[in-house]
Amino acid sequence: MTEFAPELAQPLLLSGDARARGRGQAAEGDADRVRAATVGRVETARAEGMIDSAAEDYLARQRAFHAEHDPEGMAELSGIAEGFGLSEDDLFVHLHLGTLRDLKSGAKLDGDGCSAWAAPEGPDGPIVAKNRDYSGLHLGIQRVTLHSGPDVTTGAMLCVGSLGSPAAYSSGMNARGLMLADTQVAVRTHRVGWLRYFLMTRILASCGTVAEALALIASRPHAGGGTLIMADASGDTAAVELGAAGAGLTRGGIVWRTNHFVLPDRADDTLFPDGDRIAGNSRERFAYLERSLPGLSPVIPDATKLMCTHRDSGPAAAPLCQHGETEASQTLSTAIYSCRFGSLTFSQGNPCAGKWQTYRMPS
Template identity: 25%
Template sequence: MIHLQLQGNHDQTGQQWGSLLRDSGVKILDHIPFPITGERIEYAEVCLPVYRQYYPALLEELQGLAAGQDCDVQLLQAALFSMYTIPPACHCSCFAVAEGDEILFGRNSDFLPVLEDHNTNVIVHRTDGVFSFTGNTTSFLQMEDGVNQKGLAVGLTSVSPTKIKPGFNAGLLVRYLLETCGTVSEALEKLKMLPIGSAQTLTLADTKGDLAVVECNAERVEIAGPADPENPFVCATNAFHLPSMRSYNRTTEDDWFAERRYRTMTEALRRKELRKDLSFAQDLLSGRYGFLCQYDRSTGKDTVWSVVYDLKRHAIYRSESNPCQSGYQEDVQFAF
């Protein structure tokens, strides 16, 4: 996993990101896991007005990234904006639980191991009025999970889209919420007004113990909290489970055992005697309570990182490969 620390406004951090990768021999466009087709370029063009209106700082950062990489910004836009709206996408598991002295947020990132050397953990110290954050990503400026200086944690799981329109994709939704929101309630209000282009779930938790899972696509945004006080958790994989969203699921797609992973999490999280501390979160993500990360790597699938954000103690624990093999290390580089 690549580790980057960036500081400044969006243009400055984009240039830092691009030049640091270039100086280490990494050209982003050489590692995009799909061809940049005319369809992707056209989709990015119709998304530009959305980002100009709602997230112009991202476009500044993308210009800085292109300058640092010495590459065509149009190609970076096509790759970035079309992720999650035009497959392929990541297949991941996410949960949050708040009970007693614990507020824990966990996520496994399941993706292509052939690309894992380019997975990145980034710490961004902002100087232009938005929140600093740390996050993990398979693909440059978007974030797939992270926590910001206020203690808001957000993570995505992708869902194969049945409806697409110009709008934010999953990874840029996570990035936007980390930069602009300090609590779950603030993030939910933002999500209600943003144009969304892709299909995904977003799991959210904050230091007050507020939890939510959002199932959303180009047509609907549905929000759920814990089912009841006896089960103070939320979780998500790569399918919609809320009744109003189920019709958007694609049953023919390879979802990397999404329902099996969902059952593993819900069954473990319902057991009050288990969900008591950090070790439970790590054990759950490591597959100790059922299938969650036990892929056959020879098939080209694996868990490529796993992370737990301990929001009560302001601590981060990450495994930079499959957690059932490598375990977790505390990351003390980012304070929140």
């Protein structure tokens, strides 16, 4: 990659209240493809017996929790359902499929993966970067969106996600400079609480700093599972492990996570699903980032090179860029957020293909 010159691109603009923004997704979406990637997966899960009476009871309690604590998130989901002509109940179930898999003791569901990290300083910093590893069904519905509205008190949100799902379904940054990405972690323990797919959007809509985000996270119980990687304009960073018993925190400096918990009081809660290719190399990717990030120059071109790494890229390299076929879980995109430039450098598909675009936060 001798010359790095991504083309400037425009996000899908979504404005108005949360319901209107959800409904607006349908303006640029293939409804059949969205249905296959969301409701279609729910139908498969039902046919396989994953959604039994215990799961239905848990989902009902989760709906009551989110209606009380995140009405904007539920309004967005309602708008999405209306726009695409889908069942709101099924969309809510879709967002919980990873949790329901865990409750079935690791039932096979090829899905989330991801590698994410944040660096607090440097010529382009602070930076948050993520390789999004997810079902290939989302290849055609992945979008970069720009959200504004009365509940987005941070000014605007530039998000990477999927049509049919909440705004910050994978990562995002807001106009105040807070950047956020998640990774999936299957866990043994869940409870009724905030699901991170709703939580991420609410953080970007209402928090301008890592400190504010951590205060919001601490104010509510969480369903459990997954991590958040964050950085803000001051250079503050955090990695948060969202355990059902409470959030674990690594604060400051370079932070990174893959698909397992690493903090001593939470590591044993990780559930490694049998046969899950991406979850199975989580420790390998974590160790590679641990070795590579301290020596990385935190500029966007060098960050893109790191995220293109395959197992055969060099001695002791790990598959940060993961390839799959058809519906298999694979690296759908790379997102690199720069606070200094208010930009998202984005690869639609595997980053090694070199097809990069830049999206900018309006000034």
